Amino acid sequence: MSATLPEPAVATTIRTPIGEFWRRFRRQRVALIAGLIILLIILAAVFAPFVAPFEPATPDYDNILEGSSALHWLGTDAYGRDVLSRIIWGGRVSLMVGFLSVALGAGVGVAIGLISGFFGGWVDGVLMRLMDVLLAFPGIILAIGVVALLGPGIDNVIYAIAVFSVPVFSRLVRGSTLALKQTLYVQAARSIGVKAPLLMLRHILPGAMPGVIVYASLRLGTSILTAASLSFIGLGARPPSAEWGAMLSDGRSYLGVADHLTIFPGLAIFVIVLAFNLFGDGLRDALDQKLR
Amino acid sequence: MLAYLIRRLAGTIPVLVAVSIFVFGFVHALPGDPARLEAGPEASPADIEAIRKDMGLDGPIWQQYLRWADNTLHGKLGRSTKTRQQVAAVIGERFLPTLWLTLVAMAWSTVAGIGIGVFSGIRRGRWQDRAGMVLAISGVSFPGFWLGLLMIDLFSVRLGWLPTSGYGTWQHFVMPAFCLGIGVAAVMARFTRSAFVEVSQEDYVRTARMKGVSDSAVAWKHTLRNALIPVITLTGLQFGFLLGGAIVIETVFSWPGLGRLLVDSVSFRDYPVIQAEIMLFSLEFVLINLLVDLLYAAANPEIRLK
Numbered sequence: 329m330s331a332t333l334p335e336p337a338v339a340t341t342i343r344t345p346i347g348e349f350w351r352r353f354r355r356q357r358v359a360l361i362a363g364l365i366i367l368l369i370i371l372a373a374v375f376a377p378f379v380a381p382f383e384p385a386t387p388d389y390d391n392i393l394e395g396s397s398a399l400h401w402l403g404t405d406a407y408g409r410d411v412l413s414r415i416i417w418g419g420r421v422s423l424m425v426g427f428l429s430v431a432l433g434a435g436v437g438v439a440i441g442l443i444s445g446f447f448g449g450w451v452d453g454v455l456m457r458l459m460d461v462l463l464a465f466p467g468i469i470l471a472i473g474v475v476a477l478l479g480p481g482i483d484n485v486i487y488a489i490a491v492f493s494v495p496v497f498s499r500l501v502r503g504s505t506l507a508l509k510q511t512l513y514v515q516a517a518r519s520i521g522v523k524a525p526l527l528m529l530r531h532i533l534p535g536a537m538p539g540v541i542v543y544a545s546l547r548l549g550t551s552i553l554t555a556a557s558l559s560f561i562g563l564g565a566r567p568p569s570a571e572w573g574a575m576l577s578d579g580r581s582y583l584g585v586a587d588h589l590t591i592f593p594g595l596a597i598f599v600i601v602l603a604f605n606l607f608g609d610g611l612r613d614a615l616d617q618k619l620r
Numbered sequence: 621m622l623a624y625l626i627r628r629l630a631g632t633i634p635v636l637v638a639v640s641i642f643v644f645g646f647v648h649a650l651p652g653d654p655a656r657l658e659a660g661p662e663a664s665p666a667d668i669e670a671i672r673k674d675m676g677l678d679g680p681i682w683q684q685y686l687r688w689a690d691n692t693l694h695g696k697l698g699r700s701t702k703t704r705q706q707v708a709a710v711i712g713e714r715f716l717p718t719l720w721l722t723l724v725a726m727a728w729s730t731v732a733g734i735g736i737g738v739f740s741g742i743r744r745g746r747w748q749d750r751a752g753m754v755l756a757i758s759g760v761s762f763p764g765f766w767l768g769l770l771m772i773d774l775f776s777v778r779l780g781w782l783p784t785s786g787y788g789t790w791q792h793f794v795m796p797a798f799c800l801g802i803g804v805a806a807v808m809a810r811f812t813r814s815a816f817v818e819v820s821q822e823d824y825v826r827t828a829r830m831k832g833v834s835d836s837a838v839a840w841k842h843t844l845r846n847a848l849i850p851v852i853t854l855t856g857l858q859f860g861f862l863l864g865g866a867i868v869i870e871t872v873f874s875w876p877g878l879g880r881l882l883v884d885s886v887s888f889r890d891y892p893v894i895q896a897e898i899m900l901f902s903l904e905f906v907l908i909n910l911l912v913d914l915l916y917a918a919a920n921p922e923i924r925l926k
Contacts, residue, residue, distance in 0.1 A: 461638040468864035469882075469901045476886045476894050477646060553763055557868045560765050561883045580769055580872075584777035594766030602761035609757070 352614040359610020362603040369600055373419035382410035384417040384570050393586040403588040405578065411588060415596050418570035422600065425486055425571075426552040430544050432490035437497025438540060442528045444498065445505025456502070459495040467492045468554055475563045482555075482571065485564040489551045500543055504536035511535075538615040545608030549601040556597050572597045624917050632910050639902045640692070644685050647895050657701065692899065698892040702885070707896045711878065717787050718870070718877030721800065722862045724793055729801030730855060733808025734848070740809065741816030741847075742839050752809065759806025764865055768799040768872035785874035796873045800865050804858045811854050815847040822846070849920050856912030860905045 343351065353359065372379050381401075388408030395403045402411040444455040462470065474488035508514055509532065517531050558564035559573030567574050572593045579589030655672035656663070663671070672678050675698070691697070697707035740752035775795065776784040782791050819825065820843050828842045867879035874880070878897060885893040 457634070457638070460635055461642060464635050464639050464906050465898070465902050466860035466864040466905050468867060469898060472867065472882060472886060473646060473894075473898050476889075476891075477649060480886075549761060553761075556763060557765060561868055561871045563883070563886060576766060576769065583769060583773045587773055590766070590769045590773065594763060594769065597763050597766065598758075598761055601763070602758060605757055605761050 349614055353610060356610035356614055359607050359614075362606035362610065365599065365603045366607060369419055369603070370423060372416050373423050376417050376420055380410075380413035380416040382413040384409065384414045385568070393582065393589075395586070395588055402592045403586070405575075405586075405589055406582065411575075411592055414570040414575060415572065415593060418572050418575060418593070419596070419600075421482060421565055421569060421571040422552050422555065422597070425482060425489070425555040426548045426604075429486045429489035429551045429555070430493060430547050432486065433493025433547070434497045434540060434544050436490070437494040438501050438533070438536070440494065440498040441501025441503075442505055442533065442536070445502040446509065446524065446528050446532065452502075455498070459498050462492065462495040465492075468557065471554060471558060472563065475558065480563045480566070482559075482565045482569070485555050485558050488558070489554055493547055493551070496547070497540065497543065500539050501536050504539055505532055508532045508535045542608055542612040542615060545604055545611055549604035549608070552604070553597065553601050621917065625914065628910060628913055628917075632906060635906060636903065639906070640689055640899065641685065643895055643899045643902075644688055646898070647891050648681070658699075692896075697896045700885075700890050700893050702888045702890045702893075707892050710881065710893060711896055711900065714876060714878045714881045717875060718863075718866055718879060721793070721796055721870070721875060721877060722859070722866055724797040725801035725862055725866075726804070726855075726859060728797065729805035729858075730808060732801075733805040734812050734851065736805070736809040737812025738816055738839070738844060738847075740813045741820065741843075744813075744817055749813075753813065756806040756809040756813075759802050760810070762802055762806075764799045764803055765868045765872050767802060768795060768869060771795045771799065772872075787876050792873075796869050796875055799872070800862060800869045803865065804862060807858060807861075808851070808854065812847065812851055815850050816843055819843050819847040849916065852912060852916050852919060856909040859908045859912075863901055863905060 376384075386409065388404065390408065391400070391404050392406055392408045393404065394400060394408075397403070400410050400412065402415065404410055405414070440455055440459070444452045465473065470492045471485070471488035474491055475484055478484040478487065505528075514527065514531050517527055522531070555564055556571070556573030556576070559566075559569075559571045560577045562577065565571035565574045567578050575593035576590060576597075579586070579593065582589050655668050655675055655677055658675060659668045659671045669678075677684060695708050697711070699705065700707055700710055703710070736752045736756065740749040740756075743749045743752075771782075772784050772795065775782045782794055783789075786792055825838060825842050828838050833842070866875075866877065867882055869875070870877045870879035871883055878900070881893065882897045884890075885897065
């Protein structure tokens with residue numbers, strides 16, 4: 329890892345960890361395509377004002393519940409709003425919820441895992457029992473509990489999803505920390521007097537990162553799906569919002585009349601979740617041979 | 621085995637106590653005074669005090685907790701703020717539909733998931749394996765509630781084969797149980813496949829093959845048996861996933877179960893019901909995992925005898 333030991337003089341090209349990762353990841357065709365799709369969706373969401381053909385919230389009562397046409401590619405909803413534009417704008421909400429909740433959950437989880445694994449003893453005992461309690465609530469129920477406490481709304485959904493990501497990350501990082509603590513380079517760093525915080529952040533954390541990255545990618549899919557589910561049952565983003573789950577909850581009333589209101593937002597959720605899952609699978613195969 | 625059983629049971633109790641403190645603390649963290657809420661807008665301060673006492677909300681917090689825990693253990697869960705009914709009665713009514721739905725979903729998804737996983741494992745690297753795994757990763761990523769809406773559209777609205785919602789006959793179960801189980805089936809398939817592939821590289825499988833045991837006997841008797849041990853553990857976790865999924869799926873199909881009750885309660889801020897439900901869901905989840913661990917120990921002597 330970061331410690332540079334003298335290499336035996338063999339005539340092989342020395343690869344950097346990133347180079348080695350890229351060499352392996354490049355072979356994961358499916359994951360590459362998934363990554364490309366994710367990138368496209370992110371770009372479309374970021375540049376929504378330029379990409380979306382219509383305003384997402386402007387009604388047009390002359391064209392309500394229309395199917396696909398040259399003008400409205402994915403049709404219009406009950407207020408005549410362009411479905412494609414709403415999906416593009418809604419991507420902002422879904423991606424934001426996904427990234428923020430995973431970043432928050434991973435941040436807290438990684439910190440807990442590092443501390444727990446590094447210090448061991450009663451600190452480890454207390455923290456891990458706390459994580460056990462969080463894991464004793466089935467994921468989405470914990471999220472609903474948090475929403476019930478804080479009130480419905482998309483920002484509270486972010487906290488809710490972050491809370492149930494924490495134990496997963498902390499367990500993962502604790503496991504790697506326990507293993508890495510015993511490695512020669514960490515022992516060596518400790519023996520020359522490197523202080524605990526630096527030891528954790530500089531020497532142990534990088535070793536634990538591959539697992540965190542893989543999990544974060546898989547978790548992104550789950551988080552987006554959970555957020556959409558919460559919005560669908562009315563506890564997340566509320567209907568005027570173009571969040572995909574909220575759009576589905578809207579479109580539900582027009583089943584059999586205007587199916588495109590159900591088909592396309594759901595397809596958007598499916599595609600992004602699938603892309604994150606495939607990407608995460610590819611990352612796992614490229615980063616960690618053991619997890620295969 | 622008995623020693624293990626006792627140890628494992630003893631380990632469950634602190635978790636349940638912690639969960640109950642969590643759930644109790646949850647209602648106390650809420651803004652507003654439950655006694656005032658219960659009393660209604662026209663109650664006098666004396667009335668509110670009486671109700672507070674009646675609800676067990678007087679005295680130091682640890683006393684309140686102990687009283688609440690005692691009441692909960694005796695099934696006294698208070699009244700719903702919305703309907704004024706006893707919470708225990710409301711939940712009792714909704715319990716069976718959810719239990720049946722999750723059991724049916726669990727049953728089909730376990731059988732299908734393990735089946736697809738083994739099939740893919742046997743045909744590893746061939747197109748059948750790829751097809752199985754594409755199906756599995758799509759299943760993991762499929763929003764169950766979206767599938768529900770699409771199925772309602774096709775089978776109820778267009779073809780008129782199945783009822784859109786409700787509870788009662790087997791037809792009512794088809795779509796909700798299918799949508800609820802699809803994610804679990806997919807996870808099971810992926811996990812079974814990798815467990816199967818791992819076991820099939822073990823020495824004893826090679827030995828069996830070498831001494832001329834037929835392919836199907838190797839697959840079913842030598843490999844699957846051992847591959848299924850880790851799969852048992854997964855079943856417990858997946859059950860929690862099903863309980864969560866039921867909340868959304870019940871909303872799609874207007875299923876008269878606990879999930880829809882929870883969603884309604886959250887919208888109405890019916891805290892006694894929310895509290896009882898979250899406690900019940902966690903209890904169920906913890907118990908299922910206990911059961912699974914015991915099954916696991918029964919199947920795997922290494923754990924039992926440690």
